[in-house]
């Protein structure tokens with residue numbers, strides 16, 4: 001049985017004050033009816049503040065990217081060891097904004113996954129098709145390519161991994177894949193993983209991301225292969241985020 005997981009991705013938003021306000025508001029609103037694991041990926045500079053505010057038994061903190069390199073002369077980069085050192089549980093890898101705006105490609109992303117797995121930080125590897133790819137019917141080809149880049153590397157540990165499906169056309173747009181449409185892609189991803197390891201595939205948590213809100217979370221999370229969400233905009237609003245967590 002897979003335990004649901006909801007991760008907030010604050011992207012490049014927030015301040016020291018809002019980090020404290022939002023996380024305190026989430027912690028005080030959470031009740032014992034919430035049974036999912038909850039993570040929040042904050043900007044690097046707020047990780048330590050976020051750790052000090054939250055109880056790891058309630059909210060675990062993560063980062064939004066990581067270097068593929070081991071510590072050394074890489075000005076401006078942050079290593080997986082550093083993330084582990086400051087107590088990160090998660091790191092997002094291959095978010096579409098990283099793929100598109102920072103030209104991060106599959107080969108580099110797989111190295112990042114491996115770097116995270118050398119530490120205790122769990123990579124959340126994100127995949128998803130663009131609007132153009134979606135419209136041209138290329139969704140499954142694109143997803144296959146992105147997932148297989150990972151699966152083809154035998155050093156990748158499928159038991160220390162979370163996957164996230166985020167159709168790029170649904171991110172921050174208010175458009176969402178229908179629950180049935182998202183379920184098809186999630187089932188496809190699980191089937192790809194099961195070709196390498198059926199037990200790992202059954203245990204693997206696959207999150208959906210892309211305009212998840214309190215009013216559509218239940219129908220998305222109700223799908224058999226959707227194990228929670230990766231939440232952007234709504235994770236900056238404590239009430240909305242907790243409401244989403246209640247549905248997972």
Ligand SMILES: O=C[C@H](O)COP(=O)(O)O
Pocket residue numbers: 009095166170171172173174209210211212230231232233234
């Ligand atoms: O990482 C989160 C995704 O990019 C989804 O963002 P969104 O919920 O604002 O659409």
